Amino acid sequence: MPDGSFSxxxxxxxxxxxxxIEEFLFIVKETGEPERIPGITRAPPDLSLERHELICxxxxxxxxxxxxxxxxxxxxxxxxxxxHGHLLWSEDGCxxxxxHCCAHEYFQGGRFADIVDQGRRKRQRKAQxxxxxxxxxxxxDLLAEIVALQPAAGFLHKQKSAFAKxxxxxxxxxxxxxxxxxxxxxxxxxxxARNHDGPRGFHSSTGGQSDYQVEIVATLRGQExxxxxxxxxxxxxxxxxxxxALPGGNVLDAVAAMDEQGVDATTRMFLAALKAGPALVARxxxxxLFLSPANVAGMKKWAEHPNNPLPLxxxxxxxxxxxxxxxxxxxxxxxxxxxxxDLKGFDIALP
Numbered sequence: 483m484p485d486g487s488f489s490x491x492x493x494x495x496x497x498x499x500x501x502x503i504e505e506f507l508f509i510v511k512e513t514g515e516p517e518r519i520p521g522i523t524r525a526p527p528d529l530s531l532e533r534h535e536l537i538c539x540x541x542x543x544x545x546x547x548x549x550x551x552x553x554x555x556x557x558x559x560x561x562x563x564x565x566h567g568h569l570l571w572s573e574d575g576c577x578x579x580x581x582h583c584c585a586h587e588y589f590q591g592g593r594f595a596d597i598v599d600q601g602r603r604k605r606q607r608k609a610q611x612x613x614x615x616x617x618x619x620x621x622x623d624l625l626a627e628i629v630a631l632q633p634a635a636g637f638l639h640k641q642k643s644a645f646a647k648x649x650x651x652x653x654x655x656x657x658x659x660x661x662x663x664x665x666x667x668x669x670x671x672x673x674x675a676r677n678h679d680g681p682r683g684f685h686s687s688t689g690g691q692s693d694y695q696v697e698i699v700a701t702l703r704g705q706e707x708x709x710x711x712x713x714x715x716x717x718x719x720x721x722x723x724x725x726x727a728l729p730g731g732n733v734l735d736a737v738a739a740m741d742e743q744g745v746d747a748t749t750r751m752f753l754a755a756l757k758a759g760p761a762l763v764a765r766x767x768x769x770x771l772f773l774s775p776a777n778v779a780g781m782k783k784w785a786e787h788p789n790n791p792l793p794l795x796x797x798x799x800x801x802x803x804x805x806x807x808x809x810x811x812x813x814x815x816x817x818x819x820x821x822x823x824d825l826k827g828f829d830i831a832l833p
Contacts, residue, residue: 492575493521497535500608506569507538514546516553516569516579523576524560526588533573534589536601540579541566557584603742610749611737613833617752618733623827625725628718628759631766633820635714638769641815642707642714648813652794652805656781657708665702667780669789671695699787700780704772706765714769717762724755749833759828766822773817778803 498506510516527534542565544550555563556570556578564581571577585594646653659665672694706712728751729736740748771777778798785794785805797804801818805811 492523492572492577494571494575494577497571498537498577503538510540510542514542515548516540516542519569519577519579521577522556523578524554524556526557526559527570527572527576527578528574529589531573534597535571535604536597537569537571537577539566540569553579553581555579555581555584557581557588607742607745609833610745611740614737614745614748614752615733617830618729618736620827620830621725621728621730621752624755624759624825625722627823627825627827628721628725630823631718631763634766634770634822635718637816637819638707638766639714641773642712642769645707645813645815646710649805649807649811651811652807652813653708655792656702659702660705660708665705666698667700667702667784668696668698669784669787671697671789697789699784699790702772702780703774703777704769706769707772712765712769714762714766717765721755721758721762724751724758728752728755753832756828756830759825763822763825770819770822773815773819775817778817781805 506516506519509518516522540553542553544552544565547553547565552562553564553567554560555567557580563584567579567581568585569577570580570585580588585597588594589597659667729748737745778796782796782798782803784790785792785796793807795806802814802816804814806813
């Protein structure tokens with residue numbers, strides 16, 4: 483049939499819809515005999531047919547098969563051949579049970595691999611379409627949750643920027659603590675040795691020997707607050723733009739109008755936004771930890787330690803603290819960060 487014409491000989495003019503496929507799989511599950519699927523053709527497909535689709539995978543444990551016999555393969559003209567294969571629809575209107583190995587040999591030149599890939603893409607698109615139909619209507623609520631983060635993001639952005647600009651030396655000291663010692667604020671004790679029993683280092687002022695010990699006075703939290711690359715407002719605007727770019731209005735019409743690339747791109751964009759939302763909240767909360775009472779108290783304890791050579795002064799107030807290292811490093815930092823949502827609406831099952 484070089485012109486592509488063919489005679490429809492089977493009862494399935496079009497590939498079976500999902501609800502019918504579910505019925506087929508129920509028959510397989512209950513009986514272990516996919517041969518009972520209505521209208522099964524037991525002869526191999528005509529290789530001149532252009533269109534073939536894999537409807538679903540067929541897998542039956544040998545213990546469920548009558549007499550332990552394998553499932554007959556249409557490509558092998560109904561010879562029992564497989565336990566794990568496919569239900570194939572062809573444009574002659576027929577459904578056939580086929581085995582993996584047999585199909586690869588029958589459809590030569592990589593043609594069966596193409597059929598498998600087309601089937602995978604069709605199932606993926608159907609899953610993505612169903613997922614979008616179920617969840618795109620939730621986007622306005624998700625957007626409202628993200629917009630509600632603006633006060634916290636704006637507050638942290640302002641405090642972060644002021645800290646880096648107004649107290650750059652202190653900012654660098656704390657950054658170094660995170661880089662070099664996981665946030666540990668340390669001081670060094672020097673103990674002079676009275677004899678030669680434990681020499682470690684030389685004390686030049688006395689000519690004697692001394693011992694040095696490092697003490698961790700406090701451990702900082704909230705490294706994100708000091709990261710110049712973390713810009714809360716920019717991150718929030720980007721996420722809002724991602725959500726606003728998703729289809730709105732009549733979701734059914736929007737999804738129906740998408741081609742395969744559109745469905746995939748929209749799904750990816752939606753998934754990226756669902757991942758970015760909780761990640762942003764986690765970073766905002768981590769940055770807010772830097773301003774927590776316990777963290778600021780640790781800074782003050784370290785600043786006031788007698789073995790700390792830095793002339794750093796930290797004054798605690800009810801909702802702020804003031805720090806001063808020198809004339810070029812003076813800053814009042816507010817600590818009352820606005821509350822942040824848990825983004826419960828972002829807990830959506832993935833496709």
